[in-house]
Amino acid sequence: xxxxxxxxxxxxxxxxxxxxxxxxxxxxxxxxxxxxxxxxxxxxxxxxxxxxxxxxxxxxxxxxxxxxxxxxxxxxxxxxxxxxxxxxxxxxxxxxxxxxxxxxxxxxxxxx
Amino acid sequence: xxxxxxxxxxxxxxxxxxxxxxxxxxxxxxxxxxxxxxxxxxxxxxxxxxxxxxxxxxxxxxxxxxxxxxxxxxxxxxxxxxxxxxxxxxxxxxxxxxxxxxxxxxxxxxxx
Numbered sequence: 001x002x003x004x005x006x007x008x009x010x011x012x013x014x015x016x017x018x019x020x021x022x023x024x025x026x027x028x029x030x031x032x033x034x035x036x037x038x039x040x041x042x043x044x045x046x047x048x049x050x051x052x053x054x055x056x057x058x059x060x061x062x063x064x065x066x067x068x069x070x071x072x073x074x075x076x077x078x079x080x081x082x083x084x085x086x087x088x089x090x091x092x093x094x095x096x097x098x099x100x101x102x103x104x105x106x107x108x109x110x111x112x
Numbered sequence: 113x114x115x116x117x118x119x120x121x122x123x124x125x126x127x128x129x130x131x132x133x134x135x136x137x138x139x140x141x142x143x144x145x146x147x148x149x150x151x152x153x154x155x156x157x158x159x160x161x162x163x164x165x166x167x168x169x170x171x172x173x174x175x176x177x178x179x180x181x182x183x184x185x186x187x188x189x190x191x192x193x194x195x196x197x198x199x200x201x202x203x204x205x206x207x208x209x210x211x212x213x214x215x216x217x218x219x220x221x222x223x224x
Contacts, residue, residue: 004155031210043118043202044156044215089156097210099171100146102156 002027006090006103013080014111021075021106023090028068031093034100035064035075038087047075047088080110114139118203118216125223131176131190133219135203138184143205145186146213147178151199162186163209198223 003026013019023033032051036044048064050057050073056065063076077084087107091100115138125131137143147159158171160178168178175194179187186203203216 034212036215041220043217044204046212046214049212091156093210097208098161098169099158100148100156100213101158104155 002030002092002094002101004090004092004101004103006088006106008106009104010107010109012109012111015080015082017080017110018076018078019080019108021077021088021090021108023073023075023103025071025073025092025101028071029095030068031095031097033064033066033073033090033092035062035073036089036091038089038105040087044089077108080108082110082112084108085110114205114214116203116205116214116216118201118219120219121217122220123222125193125221127195127223128192131188131193131197131221133188133201133203133221135186135188135216136184137205140184140205140207142183143207144209144211145180146204146206147186147188148202148204148215149199150202150218156202160188193223195223197221 005024007022034049035047038044048057050066061078066073087105089105091102117136144163146161148156150156160170162168162180176190201219204213206213
C-alpha cells in the first residue's frame with residue numbers, strides 16, 4: 001500500500017530565505033507526482049506536476065525534483081515571501097492514474 | 113478557462129440525516145471527476161472517481177455514495193450521516209487519468 005510522508009510537519013522561516021520541503025513515498029511504481037498548496041479553510045491549488053519520467057519541473061520561484069528510484073521528491077522555494085505561508089501537500093498518482101495519494105502536508109510560515 | 117464549483121460551502125447536519133453535496137465543472141467536456149475527504153488530523157483521501165456519466169468507482173467502503181447524472185455534475189450523497197462523516201469534502205477534475213487534478217473550494221461538513 002502506497003504511503004506518502006512529508007517532513008517537516010511545520011516550518012517557520014524569515015522572509016527571503018530559500019527553503020526545501022521533503023516528500024517520500026514507499027512504492028516507486030507511480031504514474032506521476034503533484035505538489036499542491038492549501039490556504040486555511042480553502043481548496044487545493046496545483047503548483048507543479050512531475051511525470052514519472054521527469055527529474056524536475058520549474059514554475060517561477062518553485063522547483064520540484066523527483067527521484068523515483070529512491071522514492072523522494074523535494075519542493076524548493078526561492079526567496080520566500082509572507083504570501084507563501086500555507087500548507088504544502090505532496091501527492092503521488094498510483095500506477096493506474098486513478099487515485100492521488102496524499103501526504104499530510106508541511107505547514108510553512110514566512111515572517112516579514 | 114475551466115472553473116469548478118461546489119456547494120454548499122458549509123453544512124451542519126444532525127446524525128442520521130441525509131446528505132447531498134454538489135460539484136459542477138465549467139469550460140471542459142467529459143472530465144474525470146473525483147471526491148476527496150480531508151478529516152481532522154488526517155490526509156486527503158480519495159472517496160470516488162468517475163470517468164464518465166453513470167460510471168462511478170469507489171475507493172473505500174463507507175456510508176457515502178456518488179452519482180454523475182450529467183457530464184459535468186458530480187454528487188456526493190448519504191442516506192444517514194454518521195459523526196465520522198464530518199470533514200472537508202473536496203471535488204476535483206482532470207482531463208484524463210493521471211493528469212493534473214484541479215480542486216474546488218470545498219464543503220465543510222459538521223455532523224452533530
